[in-house]
Amino acid sequence: MNVTGHTRRPASIRDVATAAGVSYQTVSRVINGHPSVKQTTRERVLAAIDELGFRRNATALALASGRSRAVTVLTANTTHYGYASILQGVEEAARAASYAVGIGVLESADEAAVAAEVQRAADAGGGLIVIAYDPAGVGALAAVPAELPVVGVVETPASPPGGDRPWVWTDDREAAYEVTRHLLSLGHETVHYVAIPSSTRRTSARTTGWRQALKEAGAPEPRPVQGSWGPAGGHAASVGLAADPSVTAILCGNDDLALGVLRALHEAGRSVPGEVSVAGFDDAPHSAYLTPALTTVRLDFTGLGRSAFALLHGLMEESAQIAPHPVSVPELVVRESSGPPPSRA
Amino acid sequence: MNVTGHTRRPASIRDVATAAGVSYQTVSRVINGHPSVKQTTRERVLAAIDELGFRRNATALALASGRSRAVTVLTANTTHYGYASILQGVEEAARAASYAVGIGVLESADEAAVAAEVQRAADAGGGLIVIAYDPAGVGALAAVPAELPVVGVVETPASPPGGDRPWVWTDDREAAYEVTRHLLSLGHETVHYVAIPSSTRRTSARTTGWRQALKEAGAPEPRPVQGSWGPAGGHAASVGLAADPSVTAILCGNDDLALGVLRALHEAGRSVPGEVSVAGFDDAPHSAYLTPALTTVRLDFTGLGRSAFALLHGLMEESAQIAPHPVSVPELVVRESSGPPPSRA
DNA sequence: GCGCCTTGTGTGACCGGTCACATTCATGCC
DNA sequence: GGCATGAATGTGACCGGTCACACAAGGCGC
Numbered sequence: 131m132n133v134t135g136h137t138r139r140p141a142s143i144r145d146v147a148t149a150a151g152v153s154y155q156t157v158s159r160v161i162n163g164h165p166s167v168k169q170t171t172r173e174r175v176l177a178a179i180d181e182l183g184f185r186r187n188a189t190a191l192a193l194a195s196g197r198s199r200a201v202t203v204l205t206a207n208t209t210h211y212g213y214a215s216i217l218q219g220v221e222e223a224a225r226a227a228s229y230a231v232g233i234g235v236l237e238s239a240d241e242a243a244v245a246a247e248v249q250r251a252a253d254a255g256g257g258l259i260v261i262a263y264d265p266a267g268v269g270a271l272a273a274v275p276a277e278l279p280v281v282g283v284v285e286t287p288a289s290p291p292g293g294d295r296p297w298v299w300t301d302d303r304e305a306a307y308e309v310t311r312h313l314l315s316l317g318h319e320t321v322h323y324v325a326i327p328s329s330t331r332r333t334s335a336r337t338t339g340w341r342q343a344l345k346e347a348g349a350p351e352p353r354p355v356q357g358s359w360g361p362a363g364g365h366a367a368s369v370g371l372a373a374d375p376s377v378t379a380i381l382c383g384n385d386d387l388a389l390g391v392l393r394a395l396h397e398a399g400r401s402v403p404g405e406v407s408v409a410g411f412d413d414a415p416h417s418a419y420l421t422p423a424l425t426t427v428r429l430d431f432t433g434l435g436r437s438a439f440a441l442l443h444g445l446m447e448e449s450a451q452i453a454p455h456p457v458s459v460p461e462l463v464v465r466e467s468s469g470p471p472p473s474r475a
Numbered sequence: 476m477n478v479t480g481h482t483r484r485p486a487s488i489r490d491v492a493t494a495a496g497v498s499y500q501t502v503s504r505v506i507n508g509h510p511s512v513k514q515t516t517r518e519r520v521l522a523a524i525d526e527l528g529f530r531r532n533a534t535a536l537a538l539a540s541g542r543s544r545a546v547t548v549l550t551a552n553t554t555h556y557g558y559a560s561i562l563q564g565v566e567e568a569a570r571a572a573s574y575a576v577g578i579g580v581l582e583s584a585d586e587a588a589v590a591a592e593v594q595r596a597a598d599a600g601g602g603l604i605v606i607a608y609d610p611a612g613v614g615a616l617a618a619v620p621a622e623l624p625v626v627g628v629v630e631t632p633a634s635p636p637g638g639d640r641p642w643v644w645t646d647d648r649e650a651a652y653e654v655t656r657h658l659l660s661l662g663h664e665t666v667h668y669v670a671i672p673s674s675t676r677r678t679s680a681r682t683t684g685w686r687q688a689l690k691e692a693g694a695p696e697p698r699p700v701q702g703s704w705g706p707a708g709g710h711a712a713s714v715g716l717a718a719d720p721s722v723t724a725i726l727c728g729n730d731d732l733a734l735g736v737l738r739a740l741h742e743a744g745r746s747v748p749g750e751v752s753v754a755g756f757d758d759a760p761h762s763a764y765l766t767p768a769l770t771t772v773r774l775d776f777t778g779l780g781r782s783a784f785a786l787l788h789g790l791m792e793e794s795a796q797i798a799p800h801p802v803s804v805p806e807l808v809v810r811e812s813s814g815p816p817p818s819r820a
Numbered sequence: 821g822c823g824c825c826t827t828g829t830g831t832g833a834c835c836g837g838t839c840a841c842a843t844t845c846a847t848g849c850c
Numbered sequence: 851g852g853c854a855t856g857a858a859t860g861t862g863a864c865c866g867g868t869c870a871c872a873c874a875a876g877g878c879g880c
Contacts, residue, residue, distance in 0.1 A: 142866055153830045158868070166827055188598045189538045190866035193835050198534070200599075202575075208566070209559040209760075218553050221580050225592075230547075230599045232577045235566050247570075253533045254545075254575045361764040386761065393764040415554075416731065416761060419706040419738040487836055498860045503838070511857055535836035538865050 141182035150178035161186055188230070192255055200256030201442060202232040204247065206239075206266040210359055211414040212384065212431050213261060216283055219435020220259055227443055230256070236266035244269040252278055257442045259283065259435075264327060279445040281438045286335040296445060298437045298455045305427040305460030306339030309381055309409045311347075312425070312462055317470045318379035318407065320349040324357045324367050324391055326383030336383055336411065357387045364390025372398035378406055378471040385410035385417045388424055392467070403469035413463055422466035430458040486527035495523035506531055533575070537600055545601030546787060547577035549592065551584075551611040555704055556759040557729065557776050558606060561628055564780020565604055572788055575601070581611035589614045597623055602787045604628065604780075609672060624790040626783045631680040641790060643782045643800045650772040650805035651684030654726055654754045656692075657770070657807055662815045663724035663752065665694040669702045669712050669736055671728030681728055681756065702732050709735025717743035723751055723816040730755035730762045733769055737812070748814035758808055767811035775803040 143161070147154040152171060159167050160175040167175075178184075192198040201224055207213045217233065224231045234251045236244055248270050251258055257279040260271040271282045281296045286303065313321045321344065328334045333341075337354055344351050357367040364387035371377045372394045382388035388410035392402060400406050402422050410417060413428035437455045444453065488506075492499040497520060504512050505520040512520075523529075537543040546569055552558045562578065569576045579596045581589055593615050596603055602624040605616040616627045626641045631648060658666045666689065673679045678686075682699055689696050702712040709732035716722045717739045727733035733755035737747060745751050747767055755762060758773035782800045789798065 144866080154867085155831080155869095156829060159829085162868090166829085168828060171828080185594070185598060187538075187866055189534055189543075189600050190835090191868080193532075193534045193538050193837085194866075194868040196835080196868095208553070208563050209556070211554070214554040214559055217578075218580070221553065221578060222582075225580065225582075225595075228595070230577055230595070231579070232575055233562075233566060234576070235563070235570065237567075237570075249530070250570075250573065250575070253530060255534050361761050365764060389761055389764045393766060393768075396766045416706055416734055419710060419734045421738060421741045421766065423738075489836080499837085500839095500861080501859060504859085507838090511859085513858060516858080532836055535865090536838080538867085539836075539838040541838095541865080 140187075141184040142187070143184070146175065146178045146182055146184050149182060150175045197446070198256040199228065200230040200232060200254060201259055201439065202234055202251040202254050202256060203259045203261065204234045204236060204251055204267070204270050205261040206236045206264045207359070208233065208235060210384075210386070212263070212412055212429070215431035216261055216435040216438070219432035219437075220439045221435075222432065223436040223439035223443075227439070229439075229443070232256075236270055239264070239266035239269060241269060241273075245273050248273045257281070257446050259438045259442055279442060281442045281445070283434060283438050296441050298434055298441060299457065300429045300431075300434055301457050301460055302335035302429075303339035303342070305411065305429060306336040306381070307343045308339075308460065308462045309411070309425070309427050310340045310343035312464065313379045313381065313407055313409060313468060314343065314347045314349060316379075316407065316468060319471070320344060320352060321379045321381050322352050322371055322377055323354040324364060324371070324380060324382045324387055325354045326357060326359060326387065340381055357383060357390075359384070359386065361386050361390035361393070363387060365394050366390070368394040369398070372400060372406075379468075380406060380408050382408065382410050384412050385414040385424060385426055387411075388417075388426070388467075389420065392420065392422075392424075402467050405472050407468040407471070409468055413461075418465065420467075425465045425468035426463050428461040428463050433458050485532075486529040487532070488529070491520065491523045491527055491529050494527060495520045542791070543601040544573065545575040545577060545599060546604055546784065547579055547596040547599050547601060548604045548606065549579045549581060549596055549612070549615050550606040551581045551609045552704070553578065553580060555729075555731070557608070557757055557774070560776035561606055561780040561783070564777035564782075565784045566780075567777070568781040568784035568788075572784070574784075574788070577601075581615055584609070584611035584614060586614060586618075590618050593618045602626070602791050604783045604787055624787060626787040626790070628779060628783050641786050643779055643786060644802065645774045645776075645779055646802050646805055647680035647774075648684035648687070650756070650774060651681040651726070652688045653684075653805065653807050654756070654770070654772050655685045655688035657809065658724045658726065658752055658754060658813060659688060659692045659694060661724075661752065661813060664816070665689060665697060666724040666726050667697050667716055667722055668699040669709060669716070669725060669727045669732055670699045671702060671704060671732065685726055702728060702735075704729070705731050706735035706738070708732060710739045711735070713739040714743070717745060717751075724813075725751060725753050727753065727755050729757050730759040730769060730771055732756075733762075733771070733812075734765065737765065737767075737769075747812050750817050752813040752816070754813055763810065765812075770810045770813040771808050773806040773808050778803055 143154045143157040146157045157175055160172050205213050221231050232254050234247050236247050259281050261283045262268045262271045274280045284297050284299050310321050323340050355367045357363040368391040382391055395406055402408055410424045410426035413426045417424040417426050488499045488502040491502045502520055505517050548565055550558050566576050577599050579592050581592050604626050606628045607613045607616045619625045629642050629644050655666050668685050700712045702708040713736040727736055740751055747753055755769045755771035758771045762769040762771050
């Protein structure tokens with residue numbers, strides 16, 4: 131404990147060294163747990179460290195050794211449930227490994243802006259985790275210089291699972307497939323889909339899963355409706371569907387979108403699940419408390435964040451080997467918003 | 476542009492210096508915009524910088540100069556709307572000032588755990604922004620060593636506004652006062668209150684505003700019901716209120732809580748706003764899309780985050796002077812969940 | 821008794837910047 | 851012409867650690 135009150139600058143290893151009557155290198159050995167330090171010396175140094183309240187300067191460590199014990203999460207958004215949860219997972223894992231966590235927000239998908247943000251993140255030193263669920267994130271992932279340790283949190287691995295690129299993902303395709311099957315099994319002729327913005331030009335994993343389930347059931351395949359991320363987008367996107375009496379089941383790209391859809395149906399005077407069934411995606415915390423409570427699929431975003439960090443950690447320290455990312459199984463959560471279609475004619 | 480392909484290490488100022496045929500100090504002067512560098516020399520150096528793709532090493536800068544251009548946000552949570560929005564605001568402002576943003580989550584309010592987290596944040600170098608809306612945050616704010624630049628985001632300033640401590644806040648008292656008055660003006664005899672966890676042992680600002688409005692109206696003052704942060708807490712806390720037929724108006728400490736309350740009322744078969752009026756707090760993005768749409772008060776959390784950063788920036792660089800934090804005015808948003816009590820007997 | 825390996829410790833250079841001070845040269849002024 | 855002055859530039863030390871290497875002392879084999 132530092133009893134001497136007004137210490138101006140924090141103690142350095144040289145301060146500790148003189149206090150313990152050894153060289154600074156010996157102090158360095160003690161902090162790093164080097165084996166060949168005599169027991170009595172080690173104790174003397176530890177006592178001095180305690181006395182002076184010494185803490186190793188992270189900046190100096192990073193500069194001298196190159197290794198930085200820091201991660202920056204690049205993301206287009208920090209407030210949406212999925213994004214925020216991934217961030218939370220990364221932070222948890224990073225804290226456990228005593229890594230510092232930085233964030234960088236990709237405000238625009240503009241190439242120059244994204245490149246600048248990637249640069250900023252790179253300047254911070256340490257590794258990168260890029261949430262690539264949207265064009266900005268995908269662009270950022272592509273713009274990361276090859277020599278930097280980076281892990282992408284992606285919608286679906288571009289190369290088939292088993293490719294050893296440092297990516298993590300949830301099985302969105304399987305999840306969408308499950309919910310769609312659930313709705314079809316209730317007797318709906320088909321299921322309409324209000325999509326979240328796709329991360330790329332390619333068809334999203336969620337869309338693929340939905341389509342697959344329809345095809346297997348021989349159900350007609352309506353054109354997906356493009357939504358945005360929030361409830362407002364879901365509302366705007368679904369006024370058309372709400373007015374169409376042939377629509378009896380709607381799958382939404384996420385729970386926020388579903389909220390807007392629910393609202394649009396309410397405004398159109400169509401009851402849920404009496405006339406129309408609605409299902410969401412993600413199982414956000416509010417979904418269980420809506421009226422009607424929302425049928426959805428739970429995805430383990432915090433776990434995903436933790437995996438992303440674990441992978442990055444493995445990339446950055448040779449001690450920790452790179453365990454393959456375990457893809458967690460999505461869980462269908464059936465609540466009140468889904469039921470059989472109105473008239474089983 | 477760096478055309479020479481495989482540069483192993485990034486260029487340092489000495490590399491630039493030799494390339495431009497000057498000393499490293501001159502390069503340093505150029506990057507820092509020092510006036511006394513001959514125009515032609517400056518151009519030569521800038522050309523070399525561009526050619527080698529030089530970027531100033533943030534770590535070395537921090538070590539050598541002491542100043543770090545980094546902020547760490549300490550918070551108990553990253554997923555709740557208010558917290559996430561403050562974080563977003565800080566990030567926006569920090570990005571504009573090209574500061575790096577770090578986050579540290581206070582997982583437990585335990586004193587030792589909080590102290591450890593503060594230490595970690597301090598180790599990162601740079602300034603601190605502590606979100607002190609809860610016991611963990613308040614503890615963290617108290618545990619920050621005096622010599623560190625820090626700004627607290629607090630519920631209410633402990634000293635009356637005008638005290639010059641580096642704090643920012645929204646006028647929660649006024650906001651609660653406004654909503655409560657709104658409900659009373661509709662004819663309700665009194666307004667019940669489901670509270671969020673208080674940041675301290677003292678009465679929260681929201682509670683104070685609510686109480687003040689009741690007192691002014693001569694309304695009876697029911698005991699506040701203690702909730703937690705999320706919908707589950709609101710639901711659990713309000714089953715009692717939902718069962719009590721004398722309850723006709725409920726104010727909730729935040730919108731998530733209100734969601735749970737709405738659900739509890741629905742389950743008890745009481746209509747909103749027919750039998751019971753409900754109002755929330757914060758105007759979270761989903762609130763406008765609930766059925767019934769939630770009456771609430773909007774608080775400018777992103778603005779609050781930006782103010783917090785501005786204040787901290789002023790603390791860390793003498794160039795930027797410390798502008799007093801402008802307290803934004805809370806805005807009452809009346810939607811569908813509030814109306815007159817059932818029978819104006 | 822000599823060489824050799826192991827254990828414990830110290831020295832100097834270095835990471836990539838900044839800072840304080842020294843140096844050079846062209847001016848302006850008396 | 852001599853000298854103070856300021857502009858333009860260079861030199862060495864330093865921030866707080868790490869790394870590579872040197873070196874002394876003790877134990878062991880022959």
